[in-house]
Amino acid sequence: MSAPVQEKIPGRLGEMVAKMEALYADLDLAAVRDWKSRGQNRRAVGFLPVYVPREVIHAAGALPVGIMGGADRIEIVRGDSYFQSYICHLPRSVIELAVVGKLDALDGFVFPSICDVIRNLSGMFKLLLKDKFVHYLDLPQNFDRRLGGRFYIQDMQHLAQGIGRLTGVEVTDSALRASIKAFNHNRAAVRRLVAARSDRPWEVPTLEYFLLLRAGYLIPVEEHTALLDEYLELVGRSGRHMMDNVRVVVRGAFCEQPPLGLLRTLERAGCYVVDDDFVLGAHFIERDLDERGDPWEALAEGFMEYSVPSASKYDEHRTKGSELVRRVRDVRGEGVIFMAPSFCDPALLDQPMLAAALEKEHIAHTALKYSEDTGQFQVIREQAGTFADGLKLWSNA
Ligand code: SF4
Numbered sequence: 001m002s003a004p005v006q007e008k009i010p011g012r013l014g015e016m017v018a019k020m021e022a023l024y025a026d027l028d029l030a031a032v033r034d035w036k037s038r039g040q041n042r043r044a045v046g047f048l049p050v051y052v053p054r055e056v057i058h059a060a061g062a063l064p065v066g067i068m069g070g071a072d073r074i075e076i077v078r079g080d081s082y083f084q085s086y087i088c089h090l091p092r093s094v095i096e097l098a099v100v101g102k103l104d105a106l107d108g109f110v111f112p113s114i115c116d117v118i119r120n121l122s123g124m125f126k127l128l129l130k131d132k133f134v135h136y137l138d139l140p141q142n143f144d145r146r147l148g149g150r151f152y153i154q155d156m157q158h159l160a161q162g163i164g165r166l167t168g169v170e171v172t173d174s175a176l177r178a179s180i181k182a183f184n185h186n187r188a189a190v191r192r193l194v195a196a197r198s199d200r201p202w203e204v205p206t207l208e209y210f211l212l213l214r215a216g217y218l219i220p221v222e223e224h225t226a227l228l229d230e231y232l233e234l235v236g237r238s239g240r241h242m243m244d245n246v247r248v249v250v251r252g253a254f255c256e257q258p259p260l261g262l263l264r265t266l267e268r269a270g271c272y273v274v275d276d277d278f279v280l281g282a283h284f285i286e287r288d289l290d291e292r293g294d295p296w297e298a299l300a301e302g303f304m305e306y307s308v309p310s311a312s313k314y315d316e317h318r319t320k321g322s323e324l325v326r327r328v329r330d331v332r333g334e335g336v337i338f339m340a341p342s343f344c345d346p347a348l349l350d351q352p353m354l355a356a357a358l359e360k361e362h363i364a365h366t367a368l369k370y371s372e373d374t375g376q377f378q379v380i381r382e383q384a385g386t387f388a389d390g391l392k393l394w395s396n397a
Pocket of ligand 1: 088089090091114115116117118255256341343344345346347
């Protein structure tokens, strides 16, 4: 259904982009089936946005698989009948994927607590897929390690036991430390990607950046880390040229993901996206976690101390606005585009507070809405193009 997303790129880089596009289009989870067929008793566990501790799934011997909706590649026939009209699109396409059997390769599902929609979706999965493991992961909203931290560790251990029953693998401390190590390598590679894209956005187009993060939701973490490393090496010597684009930061797209055409439209409208919250779970923890001590404590510390500000997480110290300003300055952003899915309460409720923080610092911003199946981009192109032109004029004034 989507138009081709990228002009043909020659050589190994072209092969890699083609592979990432194929993974993105893999709604039937052929890559997951393939992984399962390569060993005995292999299990795969799907997780919804935004963040789940994938290390726990990995340590239990299962493949963590990100479920990001159907984008513009699946027609919603039955999904609409499960929900009222005034909510976002993601749960409709996820239900559609489930009822038409496209999630059959998955043996279990983890629903993190983000919003009422995801909570309700987990209930529907329990009713619809009675033979599957379904876990609602109640991420802590209290950031005292003795309270929220303890609660979170118990919840993760409960999750580990559930997945362990599927795989027959007990999550030991040493297995969990090894998983933390594998994900630390991946986090470091993602940080290198984020930095390269922010420094030289002409080398790492938003579309490829997005496809790379999405690929990590379908393939084993070790393979994904290697993919990131090779990609970064290749684009470093690709000779791609810088365009006269403005540098923008995007916020609000942390759960339901924008269609590829929208990402391409932003760049064509003159915007380099130098920071964003796409596929946020892939870069939710900002630094490496401790690989030597108590691994459960390390995971709890990661969520509570080192996770990025997000509308999906309680902002105990009310610093989201100042954090956004700091980030805009760090990446030399010239403006911010609030880009939220229609009817996404968490993103839209945060927006006025974030906008006020930007205005205080005279940072320009604009807002647009999308749905994962948005197909018309002309209006968005005009709006983003006008914003980019305005930033160029103001910065030269
Ligand atoms: S897009 Fe927003 S409202 Fe919809 S499920 Fe995600 S966080 Fe909830």
